[in-house]
Amino acid sequence: MKLSARIAAPVAALVLAGLTATACAPQTSDTSAKGDEKSGTLRVWLFQEVGNKPKEKxxxxAVAAFEKSHKGAKVEVEYIPVDTRAQRIKAAFNDPKSAPDLVEYGNSDTAGYVKDGGLADVTEEFGAWEEAKDTDPIAKQSVTVGDKVYGAPFFVGVRALYYRTDVFKDLGIQPPKSQAELVSTAKKIHKAKPDLYGLAV
Structure with a gap:
């Protein structure tokens, strides 16, 4: 599908159906859409997760709902390995025939991908998205460059846990080294100090 700068129907519909991603910059491929750009093939790349079945479901x-409400449109989903995603996505920016129309990516890559000319400005589409009002402001900021929005954040992950050294020292406990120890340590802290959550994310 050849996406123009105005991609409200495909992007908004995918977002509302639960398949949130960002649009790649306009490319020309062998599966170009018709004049109304509501038909044709929409190519989507998503990360291949460990235990991917729930995500696939x-x-x-979402794809079934999208295709049902957009007659003549077909969605092709490809799951790409996380460890080689950067090379695959950047290579696609220079190869229209292999480039996806929508891609899942880490928001820390937004600025670089925009600089490379790989992402489309979806500010208008994001503004028209009914659920945009529920987006965390910091998450939205992570997909914004200048005053333009280049994606729709759909989850926030935890990459690090911090602990209060004063609490651990006071209770005479050591930082946990496993998930099981994390749970038991959190319970110990909350039991000893009911006014504190043992773990907060």
């Missing part, structure tokens, strides 16, 4: 349902 959600995506399959």
């Amino acid at each position: 959600v995506v399959d349902d």
Whole structure:
């Protein structure tokens, strides 16, 4: 599908169906859409997760709903390995025939991908998205460059845990080294100090 700068229907519909991603910059491929750009093939790249089946179920349902409400449109989903995603995505920016129309990516890559000319400005589409009002402001900021929005954040992950050294020292406990120890340590802290959450994310 050849996407123009105005991609409200495909992007908004995918977002509302639960398949949130960002649009790649306009490319020309062998599966160009018709004049109304509501038909043709929409190519989507998503990360291949460990234990991907639950994700695939959600995506399959979203695709079915999208295709049902957009006659003549077909969605092709490809799951790409996380460890080689950067090379694959950057290579696609220079190869229209292999480039996706929508891609899942880490928001820390936004600025670089925009600089490379790989992402489309979806500010208008994001503003028209009914659920945009529920987006965390910091998450939205992470997909914004200048005053333009280049994606729709759909989850926030935890990459690090911090602990209060004063609490651990006071209770005479050591930082946990496993998930099981994390749970038991959190319970100990909350039991000893009911006014504190043992773990907060």
